[in-house]
Amino acid sequence: MAPATPLLKLTGIAKSYDGHQVLSDVSLSLKRGEIIGLLGENGAGKSTLLNILSGVVPKDGGEIRRNGTVIAPRSYREANTRGIFRVFQDPALIGNLTVAQNLWFGWESLFRNAAGLLDQRAMQEAARGVLASGNLASVPVTKRVGALPPGLRQSLDIARAVALADRLQIQDPVILFDEPTTALDQSHEENFLHLLDRLRGRAGVVFVSHRLGEVLRSCDRVLVLKDGHLVTDQPVAGLTEPDLHRLMVGRERGANYYLGDLQRGGQDKGGAAAPPRLELRDLRLASGVGPLGFTIRPGEVVGIAGTDGSGKRRVAQVLGGDIEPDQGETLVNGQSIGKGSVAAVGAGIAFVPGDRQAEGLITSASLVANFQLPSLRDLFATRLGFWRETPARKAAEQRFRALEVKAPDGIDSPVLALSGGNQQKVLLAKWLERAPQVLVLENPTQGVDSGAREAIYRTIRQAATDGIAVLIVSDDLPELIGLSDRILVMVEGRITREIATPPEAKPEEAEIVADMIPAGTPAGAPEDAANVAADQIAILPSTSAFTPAHPIPSDDPQAPLSDLARISGNIHV
């Protein structure tokens, strides 16, 4: 029997960013009517692979064949014309456009009237047809997408990919789903699984998901990416969820990866009477965070866990003075500090933001320039404001040597020339030089390779040993459990649970995940619930781990919406 030409065949796909190999030698084929599940940890290269297939980023090497023809799409639009469609991880819709305008965005030319002008009515009519066939008939096509709830938006995004394939009269589309069920509630999710079944007849589907149950139910084959290599390609039949988990995580970590032996759980300086190193009192934000409060003792490492919408990032931003709370105060060593970042830094709070290229470092500036920036207020300038350059350079040299920062031209290299891990070390050094009282870290190892990770963990442990109160806000749950003395779980803007995580009794990931899900979320078996939240946690790292330019901030609902404009090749924003 002569094998039919696959819908899609990849051979030896490779991609690297800044010398960091993200994909190496990935080969796979997708037959008509097949649904394959693509699994992997955050940063394994799943999104990069989809980016290459959908024309968002160019590949470095390898070959893509579509129905036997070599293709190399240079834009998402070009991928569309080749019959490749994608549902992006964050709904790629534009909030201030209507449902109909979003559905046909980038393809308005299909709706020209006799005069060559845009026929809005035809667009709306076609949109109604799409929605009706997708069980979404109740959505008004003239409504602005920004006004729709997230779950509905994601459903729209899914409908859009399929509708475009129909509209372009592509008989055998390849549809890439990048964690499409993240924001879907139960009914929308059923809709989606139903849609998958309908697609099975004629399309080829690549399905990225962290919901392993879903993958087992819907997919014919699973592929597992690990550190950019395809390590598994096998039929689903006979596999169980634990099997998938083992295939994904596989790598054995050293027992002491998070340096639990150095975990002390904080120091009692001056006994119980001494004020805590950090206290956040009665914080409230109009955006729906609070009331909440907590304290951290000197040398204690506290983690905040929560899903994307939990408000955990807001707490870090308040402490760093990035946003001013509507109510509440921050106390360092029992002293109330003012609002804003000037006061926060003055009181000894060091805030390491999650988006190091947009918020942490001036990437076009040198290492030493970044290093000295917060300390020009005192350490590296005279009282008259003259720059004390020599001490600044000496201190920078010393810090960077201790952290083993690798830079081509030493401390005069621009930050841009460094790998993600080295950049993160520079950011840490910049704040550690201030000998802070409190260290607030947001996703401290995001997009950081494993070698630098260990150095960063060592640095955090050392900071705690030195008596610094450490707060970690992270999407990486294993890391949070491994590093923290206790974990505060945030749900919908409030702290709902506190979990002690001493070195000898670390809780399981699933145990914390179950606490992170907002009440009222439909959840089947506890395991399912765990996967729902694990999925949500994973959003940030896997989108931005290897996005060199501007990772999307996790709590900003507007940011992902602009993606559509960026990826639609015909528009430059």
Place this chain on the structure above:
Amino acid sequence: MSEQSLSLPSARPWLQQLRPGDLLPIAVLAALILFFALRAESFLSPANLLIMSGQAGILLLVALGATLVILMGSIDLSVGSIILLTAAILSRAVNYGISDPALIILVVILVGALAGLVNGLIFTFGKVPSFIATLGTLSFFAGLGLTVIGGRSIYFDAPGVLSLSIGQWIPGVQNSAVIGLIALALVALVTNRTRFGLYIYAIGGNERVVRLSGIGLRRVKILAFVASGVTAALAGLLIASQLGSSGPSLGSTALLDSLAAIVVGGTALSGGVGGVGRTFLGVLIITVLVNGLNQMGVQDFAQTMIKGAVIVLAAIFTMASQRGLTIK
């Protein structure tokens, strides 16, 4: 001359920091001087050099303050109007009987600082882009200046004030040039050796990072606009003193000429990259170009066209060399 980034490695002599792209303004300047020296006999005459030194000094003053603002990634469109306003006020003041140069200088600095303060306050507290803020004050200050002089030219006679610009403390060099060079030294010191200067570069690099580093942005921004106002006002003083009068068209070319000098020198309008050393070179280029074309007898209209072409070409080249700088 801290060129590509915020760091100024004192360990290395500044020449070694120069990259091929940095040499471009110097080459352009040399080529222009050579060209005009060959084509216009009077170009290198002592009399013309004297005039050029004065022209360069005044343009340098305006451009120095403007450079500070542009390094932050902002812009001050009102410098020409501040020149007009200052000249108007000082000619009225002289005619009222205030003829002590020291007092006049004080008044001028106050007027400039106040105008810059207005710009800075609107920019920071009004939270409008500097382009909009200073577009408004461009119009407002000009109108105010015209009101002060009633829309006419006003002549004044105060020998002390007049000699401020065209006098020669150093024989063979106009005082305007000396004042410009002193200001250059001061602003270079501020940008390269002080906290304020480093903040200016950093703001141009990434404002959000600066804010999250616990630095009060407002104060830095307002100070930069005040500096820009003061240098523009001093330029206004020198221009008025040269002419012995102030009139409605005073300062009308200052904004474009100073912007041209800054861009031609290689300071990026987007901020963070460049410096006053580059602006100095740009000022020399624009001055030589304008003066040389005059000496050759090129028509005014043609001159304007040539100036425009030079600015665009320079911008293209500096953009290209900056791309080489940031991408590794």
